[in-house]
Amino acid sequence: MINVTKSYLPDLEEYTNYLKEIWETVHLTNDGPLLRKLESQLKEFLGVKHLKFCTNGTVVLQMALKALGINKEVITTPFSYVATTNAILWEGCTPVFADIRPDDFNIDPAKIEPLITENTQAIMATHVYGNACQIEQIQAIAEKHNLKVIYDAAHTFGATYNDRSILSYGDVSTCSFHATKVFHTVEGGCIVTDDDELAQKLHFYRSFGHRNDDYFSIGINAKNSEFHAAMGLCVLPKVPDLIAARRQVFSYYNNRLDFTRITRPSLTPGVGYNYAYYPIVLDSEETLLRVADALKAQDITPRRYFYPSLNKLPFVITSDNDKAQYCPISEDVALRVLCLPLYPSLSEAEVDQISGIVNEAIAIVSENA
Numbered sequence: 001m002i003n004v005t006k007s008y009l010p011d012l013e014e015y016t017n018y019l020k021e022i023w024e025t026v027h028l029t030n031d032g033p034l035l036r037k038l039e040s041q042l043k044e045f046l047g048v049k050h051l052k053f054c055t056n057g058t059v060v061l062q063m064a065l066k067a068l069g070i071n072k073e074v075i076t077t078p079f080s081y082v083a084t085t086n087a088i089l090w091e092g093c094t095p096v097f098a099d100i101r102p103d104d105f106n107i108d109p110a111k112i113e114p115l116i117t118e119n120t121q122a123i124m125a126t127h128v129y130g131n132a133c134q135i136e137q138i139q140a141i142a143e144k145h146n147l148k149v150i151y152d153a154a155h156t157f158g159a160t161y162n163d164r165s166i167l168s169y170g171d172v173s174t175c176s177f178h179a180t181k182v183f184h185t186v187e188g189g190c191i192v193t194d195d196d197e198l199a200q201k202l203h204f205y206r207s208f209g210h211r212n213d214d215y216f217s218i219g220i221n222a223k224n225s226e227f228h229a230a231m232g233l234c235v236l237p238k239v240p241d242l243i244a245a246r247r248q249v250f251s252y253y254n255n256r257l258d259f260t261r262i263t264r265p266s267l268t269p270g271v272g273y274n275y276a277y278y279p280i281v282l283d284s285e286e287t288l289l290r291v292a293d294a295l296k297a298q299d300i301t302p303r304r305y306f307y308p309s310l311n312k313l314p315f316v317i318t319s320d321n322d323k324a325q326y327c328p329i330s331e332d333v334a335l336r337v338l339c340l341p342l343y344p345s346l347s348e349a350e351v352d353q354i355s356g357i358v359n360e361a362i363a364i365v366s367e368n369a
C-alpha cells in the first residue's frame with residue numbers, strides 16, 4: 001500500500017535518548033527544557049526572531065488573529081486547507097474570499113483590493129504547497145490600507161523566498177508540524193513574528209494567559225509537550241536530507257509523467273523550494289476521478305488537496321457574506337487537482353508504477369472522449 005504521505009521516523013535509539021532525559025527531569029510539559037531547546041534550534045534554523053512552539057498549525061492561526069485584535073473581515077484564500085477558514089470563523093471573524101492566481105494557485109493580489117471595506121482588518125493568505133505568495137504586492141496593499149498580514153505557512157518549512165525562510169514574512173506567520181509535514185513533531189506547529197510585544201502576548205496566550213500566579217490576558221492551552229519537542233529535536237537535523245530525498249522523488253515524477261495532458265502549478269521566482277507536495281492538474285474532474293480510482297485499485301492513495309474550494313463550504317455560505325462566494329479559478333482548480341504520493345522513502349520503482357497508472361488512466365479517458 002502506498003499512501004499520499006508517510007511520516008519520517010528517526011532512529012528509535014535517538015528518540016529514547018531524549019526519553020531518558022525526560023525520565024530524569026520528570027518535566028513532561030509546560031515550557032520544558034526540550035521545548036526550549038527545540039525553539040532555540042528552530043529559530044536558528046529558520047533565522048527568525050521570535051518563535052513559539054505550539055500544539056498544532058490550527059490553534060496558531062487563531063492565536064494570530066486574537067493577538068492582532070482581528071474580529072471583523074479577513075480577506076483570505078479559497079484555496080487552502082479547511083483549517084485556514086475554520087480559524088477565521090472560530091475567532092468570530094468573517095472570511096472574504098479573494099480568488100487565486102491561475103498559475104500557482106496562491107491568492108491573487110489584484111483580487112484583494114476590490115474586496116476591502118471599512119471592516120477589513122487583515123489578509124490571511126496561504127503559501128500553497130510551500131510556494132511563496134506574491135509577498136511584496138500583498139505587503140504594499142496591507143500598508144496602503146492599514147491591514148495586518150497573517151501567513152498560513154503550514155507547508156513552508158525549509159522553503160525560502162529571496163534567501164530568507166518564507167516563515168519570516170508578514171506580521172505573523174504560522175506553520176504546521178503535523179506528522180505528514182516536511183518537518184514534524186507528531187502533532188505541533190509554531191507561530192513566528194518579529195514584533196517583541198506581539199511575541200510576548202503569544203507567549204502568555206499559549207499558556208492560558210498565565211503570568212506567574214496572575215493573568216496577563218485571556219489565553220488558550222496551546223502548550224506542547226516534551227515528548228513532541230523530543231521528536232522535533234530528532235527530525236530537525238535531518239531536514240536538509242529529507243528535502244533532498246523529496247527533490248529526488250520530484251525528478252522521478254517529472255521524468256515519467258505524460259505532461260501532454262497534465263499541468264502543474266508554477267513556482268514563484270526567488271523561491272528555494274522544499275518539495276512538500278506533488279499536485280497534478282487534470283483536464284476535468286471526470287479524468288481526476290478516473291485517475292484516483294485507477295490508483296486506488298492498486299492500493300495507492302492520492303489526495304484531493306485542496307478540495308473543495310473553501311468558499312463553497314456549507315458553513316461558510318451565509319446571506320451576509322455572499323459577495324465573497326464567487327471564486328471561479330479556485331472552484332475550477334479544486335475540482336481538478338490531485339496530490340500524488342510524495343515522501344522521502346518513496347522509491348523510483350514506486351514512482352514508476354504510480355506514473356504508469358496515471359498516464360494510462362488519462363490515455364483511456366482521452367481515447368474514449
Ligand SMILES: Cc1ncc(COP(=O)(O)O)c(C=O)c1O
Pocket residue numbers: 056057058059080081083084126152154155175176177178188189
Ligand atoms: C494550509 C494548512 N493550514 C493549516 C493546517 C493545520 O495544521 P494542523 O494539522 O497542524 O492543525 C494545515 C494542515 O495540513 C494546512 O495544510
